[in-house]
Amino acid sequence: MIDRLIGTVAGWVPDGVVIDVGGVGFRLEASGTTLRDMPAEGERVQVFTHLHVREDALQLYGFSTEEERELFLMFIGVSKIGPKLALAALSARRPADVRRALALGDVAVFQAVPGIGKKTAERLILELREKVGDAALVSHHGASPGDLAGDSSIALARAALVELGLTPSEAEARLREADPQEDVDVLVRRALRAR
Numbered sequence: 001m002i003d004r005l006i007g008t009v010a011g012w013v014p015d016g017v018v019i020d021v022g023g024v025g026f027r028l029e030a031s032g033t034t035l036r037d038m039p040a041e042g043e044r045v046q047v048f049t050h051l052h053v054r055e056d057a058l059q060l061y062g063f064s065t066e067e068e069r070e071l072f073l074m075f076i077g078v079s080k081i082g083p084k085l086a087l088a089a090l091s092a093r094r095p096a097d098v099r100r101a102l103a104l105g106d107v108a109v110f111q112a113v114p115g116i117g118k119k120t121a122e123r124l125i126l127e128l129r130e131k132v133g134d135a136a137l138v139s140h141h142g143a144s145p146g147d148l149a150g151d152s153s154i155a156l157a158r159a160a161l162v163e164l165g166l167t168p169s170e171a172e173a174r175l176r177e178a179d180p181q182e183d184v185d186v187l188v189r190r191a192l193r194a195r
Contacts, residue, residue, distance in 0.1 A: 002060065006046045009038055015087075015167055017062065019047055028062030029083070031072075032091030032158075032168035037064035052076075052083050059083065067095040078127050080120060089113045089124075091168040092155045099132045112155040114163050154180050157187035164192070 005028075007021035016029040017038055028047060030038075039045055047062040048069045061083060063069040068090055075086035090098060092113055101109040102125055110121035154175055161171035174191035 002049045002051050004046060004048045005062070006044070008044055009041050011041060015169070017047075019045065019062070026060060028060050029087065030062045031068065031087045032172045033068060033094060034062060034064040034090075035169040036172055061087070065095060067099075071095050071098055074128050074131055075124070078124055081124065085113070085115050088115060088162070088168065091172070092158060102128050102132045105129065109155065112159045114159050153182065153184050153187060154178055156184045157191065160184065160188045161191055164188075 005019050005021050005026055007019045007026075010018040010020040010025050012018070012035075013027060016027060017035065018025045018027050020026075028049065030047075034047075047064065048066050049063070050061045050069055050072060052059045052061060061069075061072065063072065071090060072083075072086050075081050075089060076083055081089075089110060092098075093101070093109065098109075100106075105125050107118060107121045107125065110116050110124055111118055116124070157178065158168070158171045158175055161174065162168055166174070171191070174194045175187065178187050178191070
């Protein structure tokens with residue numbers, strides 16, 4: 001098993017990055033969160049990994065933190081949640097916010113992810129709530145449970161942009177300066193106009 005890679009960022013690919021380790025380029029699929037954390041091309045980086053083995057493919061997934069990798073492994077352990085859907089769910093929010101949403105049973109956070117409907121979101125919460133435990137509810141920069149919902153318009157806008165053909169990293173870049181108090185349709189229109 002490949003636990004982590006330490007090398008330099010060699011380039012970007014759709015929904016991923018290539019890390020050069022001793023002259024060998026490892027192509028990693030990654031969440032929008034991890035891609036945002038990546039340094040510039042040519043800079044040194046450490047990435048935690050998971051090698052997903054299928055009958056017809058070996059896929060390497062990369063994560064900027066061990067916490068994100070741990071969540072990814074929890075997600076793919078849930079029935080009908082594959083690696084692509086797990087990455088999409090982790091692209092919407094930081095790992096601490098994902099854990100908090102699971103602990104609070106916030107179905108809307110996961111329904112905002114393309115490909116996750118209400119039943120799947122409920123199943124995710126049901127199966128993972130105990131695994132994340134009460135530690136996820138510990139103060140998130142002093143935020144109360146109600147504050148978590150405030151960012152949902154950005155998550156919904158991000159999901160809409162991905163549905164419209166943008167990669168998670170492109171959608172995130174276009175929403176970087178967005179105001180979470182604005183309506184989703186306003187955020188989406190403005191992001192589509194941005195270049």
